Ligand code: ATP
């Protein structure tokens with residue numbers, strides 16, 4: 001199916017077009033620069049930016065894909081989770097398009113889109129497969145039974161998301177928002193063994209109750225205490241070493257529990273998605289550990305890990321292939337939509 005996907009859950013306005021698993025266009029306009037001075041996404045600013053960017057992104061995507069609206073088999077759109085005011089811009093745009101073209105509308109789950117985007121790079125996914133969704137707002141371990149209909153959350157963070165931890169640690173180190181890419185870069189110049197930061201929820205006792213869960217707030221606090229102490233003692237802060245050591249702690253736990261999930265459930269395939277899945281150390285360590293465990297790892301190219309319209313389009317294509325029922329024209333945005341609901 002030929003599907004157009006619209007994404008507007010946070011600060012990226014995305015319009016993507018796919019034919020099955022083939023990527024035809026992926027236009028992304030980010031308002032990230034407008035949020036930098038606030039150190040995080042400002043919802044009102046994001047909503048306004050979506051309004052301004054949506055139609056140009058749509059026009060560029062159609063031109064790039066060389067597709068006419070009349071050829072589409074459906075309009076897919078993020079219905080949640082995300083920022084309410086941001087989601088409604090995409091949803092209103094998609095509804096208007098669907099009404100104008102008389103094409104079916106599919107309101108979809110943003111998180112399932114992060115998981116589905118890998119199909120564009122590596123084709124259909126053998127299931128059941130394990131998945132790690134690591135983004136700015138979520139960190140979840142999943143079992144994917146069917147990408148269009150059945151994703152089960154097995155564990156997740158009990159406090160901060162991994163991306164949130166990256167962003168907060170960057171702030172502590174005086175690095176700009178968003179912190180993930182900057183820390184990734186700094187870490188490549190540092191020693192990951194310089195400082196031993198805590199690995200959340202990995203003691204024997206923690207594992208009893210939280211085998212597949214994550215916690216990053218203790219790690220974030222440990223980094224900020226370490227930095228404060230150095231500064232108080234009048235010592236310089238070895239930025240690259242702190243970044244590398246923080247990153248090592250985060251990626252160590254993320255990957256160890258992912259491997260444990262595969263072994264526990266006998267999963268032979270594993271994929272990653274979400275903004276933090278672009279992280280070089282996470283990708284590298286996961287490759288090492290999954291290979292050792294005999295699990296085939298699938299990693300979408302870094303450029304497809306962060307928010308975009310193509311991930312919603314390809315999820316829409318899977319939903320259509322599975323005979324998913326079009327959404328009602330009066331569906332609303334759901335800022336807390338759980339991954340168990342893929343099609344609204
Ligand atoms: P959600 O998908 O949970 O609603 P979101 O859409 O805001 O949240 P994404 O766009 O998927 O999140 O990812 C953004 C996050 O990814 C930010 O926290 C950012 O710091 C992080 N990130 C991006 N690139 C990297 C990287 N190379 N290393 C680590 N983190 C990264």
Ligand code: MG
Pocket residue numbers: 010011012306307
């Ligand atoms: Mg973003």
Ligand code: FE
Pocket residue numbers: 110114135136274275306307
């Ligand atoms: Fe996202």
